[in-house]
Amino acid sequence: MPGMTLYDKLVASHEVARIDDEHILLYVDLHIMNEYTSPQAFSGLAARGRNVLRPGQQMAVVDHIIPTHPVAPALRVIADDASSRQAVNLKRNCDAQHIALFDTTDPLQGIEHVIAPEHGMILPGMVVLCGDSHTTTYGALGALGFGIGTSEVEHILATQTLVYRVARNMRIRVDGALGAGVSAKDLVIYVVHRIGAQGARGHAVEFCGDAIDALSAEGRMTLCNMTVEAGARAALIAPDATTDAYVTAHAPQLHGESLAQARAYWATLRTDANAFFDVEHVFNATDIAPFVTWGTSPDQAMPVTGFVPDPQAEPDQLARLALEKAMDYIGLAPGAPIAGVPIDRVFIGSCTNGRIEDLRVVAGLARGRKVAAGVRAMIVPGSGAVRAQAEAEGLAAVLTEAGFEWRQPGCSMCLAMNDDVLRPGERCASTTNRNFEGRQGRAGRTHLMSPAMAAAAALAGRIVDVREWEQAK
């Protein structure tokens, strides 16, 4: 009998019942909600007179619509009426159902996928779901996480379960070591580029190999977060000493006997030697340069040393149309080098790269330098706790001195649901996860990259190779 993958084990340990050949009823240990994908779920419950089954296993936060103006948390207000209604509505729903909330004026407010791990809500072996596609982040800590729709949010509120189609198994091994100036963000853009925007569709992806082992817990969150851009249903990394150190530092509720019991369980959370994977990829970390997207899909990416592709060289008609559409939108010439492209805006933040390690890298590059003339560079920390820590470490002072805007936390210009929006035609170096048309603002042009690359772009005023640029200082 073949062994089980880590994914198989997580699914099996949460199977309440089998529904049919493909579907099971999956138990949910933690359900996270935001203000924009949950309202209709609460309304649906109310319409049928149903209740929340397990309020203690729900958490909610206002993050997508909240403005990030640099005012004290207690003074944060949402000027837009419709957005304000969403925040008020979330609080009303959470109060009525006794659900833990991180509200607009809470000093701990932040992006859902940043605050859940940082306060110890995400533990290895859990199933964590949320009405947000970047819930794959939690695989970094050995928890099964993925995004769901609002009908499913309602289903979880009422039953603490999900009707779930079990995914196939994919393993991605990354050998070797990432070079200087190359981060988890470059790695994940590279992987998405190599396997494509639907390369992992229908699969739970387990990452392994020396390059993965060497990543910090936060780097692993960046990797698992953006694996969804390859269409993955989930991303996973088996818990190890790095995971243990992160979790025990952030989850003080685990101690003594419960910690010993938890650790014994975590030790079982690994793929058996004879387990079967439907698909396997092997990459070498030493092949990976800082990666930048040039187009309007996260897989339209290349090393910073590369050149924008020529659609005429693409033989497949549909693929050529996609290239032409992207090229037309992004406003770059075929064959042009990506390095040297001037930028108007820089955005550093998001559930992909809004954590303290990201800000340390940015501050390290910014120290003693200035944001280039004509460039507006915003830093939106992932949470109130990240913001406070960056201030305590002196990073905020370095960044503001260099000319970066130091703002309050939220999803902000990752998807531009609040008032942080690109103007038409503006070109942005962004540490976020999606370069879709219109994502950061109608006709705005997004280039996804690492925090180091975005910081270097802010200081240089154009896309540069942070490795050479660092040497040249």
Added chain:
Amino acid sequence: MSSLIEGIAAPLPFSNLDTDQIMPKQFLRIIDKAGLDRGLLYDLRFDEHGAPRPGFVLNQAAYAGTSVLVAGPNFGCGSSREHAVWGLQQFGIRAVIAPSFGEIFYFNAVNNGLLLVSLPAAEVDALLERVSNAGVSDSQQPGGNRVAIDVMAGQIRAADGWTASFALPERHRRMFAQGQDMVGASLLQLPEVERFEAAHWARHPWMKDVARTVRDRLNAA
């Protein structure tokens, strides 16, 4: 619900048409489901002044009343926003035909009774060709962009008699045909959920009420 969908099909021959494009952010600031038909594919349908783009297929007279979309691979990838599905339905779309669909979008569609038909890329290409420009160009019969989808038989027929077969996953077929109070059905299994929880929490007591435990700790600090 009738198992036959018959109507005008519009070609959207783009790969990776994401849910940000299907339903842009400015239409998401609601607490109900109203008004999403206006937001559907907004930036493709309207220019920066809000005027319809005449070149876009859904703005052309021959495609007025479109009820089927024929699209490229990975349709509906990206954001989990179910608003994309609600908007398609409010606009009058009853089915989308494509080589593949984004995963979360797929389940959102199933849960709302929006039909998603996966066909091999070559068959989608053949259908795209048939519904593109049909009824617009003088050389073709008006109505050449009509298709009929027989859900129970698993067959698509184009106006010129071209057909393709598809197999609908059982759950999708059932949800489409009968609709279903998914929550109500699962609530019948509450005794099993409670049995599962008792054993699960006995093994992993630290997982129980994790959100409340953490919030209480933070409140106390």
